[in-house]
C-alpha cells in the first residue's frame with residue numbers, strides 16, 4: 141500500500157521545486173498505474189478509471205472533486221460513459237510537485253474504496 145495517500149498537500153508557491161528525475165522515479169513506484177504525460181511542455185500524471193456506466197463515472201468524478209477541495213489541489217477531470225480520465229499537475233509551477241503524487245495516491249484509494 142502507498143504511504144503517499146496518508147500525506148497532506150502543502151501550500152504550493154510559484155518558487156516551489158519541481159520533482160527531480162530521481163524523485164520522479166522513486167514516487168512513480170508508489171503509483172504504478174499512473175503515466176507521466178507531457179502537454180505543451182508541462183509534465184502531468186494521468187490515469188483512466190473504468191466504470192460500468194455514466195452514473196458511476198460521475199459519482200467517482202464528484203468524490204475526486206471533494207478530495208480536491210479538501211486538499212486545495214485540483215485536477216483536470218474528463219467524465220465519459222464508463223470512463224473518467226484524471227490528470228494531476230501543479231499549475232503554479234507548470235509541472236509536477238510532490239502534491240500531485242499525493243493526490244494521485246488519494247485518487248487510487250477513492251477508486252479502491
Ligand SMILES: C[C@H](O)[C@H](O)[C@H]1CNC2=NC(N)=NC(=O)C2=N1
Pocket residue numbers: 152212213214215228229230231232233
Ligand atoms: C489558492 C489556491 O489554493 C491555489 O490557487 C491552488 C488551487 N488548486 C491548485 N491546483 C493545482 N493542481 N495546482 C495549483 O497550483 C493550485 N493552486
